[in-house]
Amino acid sequence: MRAPQKQTAWYEKIPWWLVAIAALGAWILVSSFAREGYRVILSAIAKGLGVTLLVSLVAFAASIIFGLGLGLLRSSRFRPLREAATFYIELVRGLPMLVILYYIAFVGAPILAGALNAVLAPLIQAGVIGRIESRNFDFATRAVIALTLGYSAFIAEIFRAGIESVDRGQIEAAEALGMSRPQIMWRIVLPQAVRNVLPALGNELVAIIKDSSLVSALGVQDITQLGKVYAASTFKFFETYNAVAFFYLCLTLSLSFLTKWLEKRLKSKRR
Numbered sequence: 509m510r511a512p513q514k515q516t517a518w519y520e521k522i523p524w525w526l527v528a529i530a531a532l533g534a535w536i537l538v539s540s541f542a543r544e545g546y547r548v549i550l551s552a553i554a555k556g557l558g559v560t561l562l563v564s565l566v567a568f569a570a571s572i573i574f575g576l577g578l579g580l581l582r583s584s585r586f587r588p589l590r591e592a593a594t595f596y597i598e599l600v601r602g603l604p605m606l607v608i609l610y611y612i613a614f615v616g617a618p619i620l621a622g623a624l625n626a627v628l629a630p631l632i633q634a635g636v637i638g639r640i641e642s643r644n645f646d647f648a649t650r651a652v653i654a655l656t657l658g659y660s661a662f663i664a665e666i667f668r669a670g671i672e673s674v675d676r677g678q679i680e681a682a683e684a685l686g687m688s689r690p691q692i693m694w695r696i697v698l699p700q701a702v703r704n705v706l707p708a709l710g711n712e713l714v715a716i717i718k719d720s721s722l723v724s725a726l727g728v729q730d731i732t733q734l735g736k737v738y739a740a741s742t743f744k745f746f747e748t749y750n751a752v753a754f755f756y757l758c759l760t761l762s763l764s765f766l767t768k769w770l771e772k773r774l775k776s777k778r779r
Contacts, residue, residue, distance in 0.1 A: 529757065549738060549751045556734040557755060563648060563730065564720045567655035568713050574660035579667030580693070593664070600661035605654075605719050612654035613726050617642040651723035659716055666708045670701030703774060710767030714760050721756070731755050 581593035600608070621642045631637050674697045682692045724733035731752055739748035 529761065532757075545744065546747060546751065549744065549748055550754075552738050553731055553734050553748070553751050553755065556729050556731040559648065559728060560717070560720050560730040560755075560759075563652055563655070563723055563728070564713070564717045567652045567659065567720070568716050570652070570656040571659040571663050571712075571716070572709070574656060575663030576667050578660060578664035579671065582664060582668045583671050585689075597661045597664050600658060601665075603658075605658050606722050606725065608658045609651060609654040609722055609725065612657065613647060613650040616653070617645045617650055620645070647726040648723070648728050651720075651726055651728055655716060655719065655723075659712060659719075663709065663712055666705045666712070667701065670705035671697055673704050674700050706774065707767055707771040710763065710770060714763045714767070717759050717763070718756065 578593050578597060581589045582597065584590045584593075621640045621644065624640045625632065628637060628640070632639055678696055679692055682696050687695070720730060721732040723730055724736060727733065735748050735752040739745045742748070
């Protein structure tokens, strides 16, 4: 006869790490409303919240599209395509994100401007459009491109793992029914692969929001940059970076909980 399971006490179910973070957030909020200085700091930094979200969400959406393409090439039966995708993924994953950011901002932008001028040379000579200079690409655009190129390599591996997680028997059954390779991929494999990798994609969104702080190195007016400027001008480093951390914690923790909730929903549907 199986022994009865010991019932877990209510205090053992409490995520104490979450309680500690909530207490820290409450302390920052109370301090913000209690002190005029904190209210000024939050008001100054909040102006960069829109830039942080815009850069992160645009780069994440572009990374999903580019990463899906790379993941499909990585799973291709045609070896040259598979090798080319693997070369890009392994190369980019081995580089720090800040190096990619600097490279795209100061090397890639001039190269892109030169390439566009070469392609659009007839229109430029006819006077239809003007010559494109690297300064036509603002640093926020360069940051989005850099984050897209960097994170697409990681997302490509997520999609590849999702594609390989689909039962091989379903693919063989579809082939027996006469479905083509593209039909099998779009109707059978990808719907299941995307569902399997949604939690991992949520984690990548959290990571890209944190790494968006690197764009402050280019002077983009995001949360980190505005906090850095305010702290340098007022010497209130402790209060300012408390406020910066508070904004990032609100963004990342809310997305983390959303990801965990989504993961639980997907697991419950599979049962």
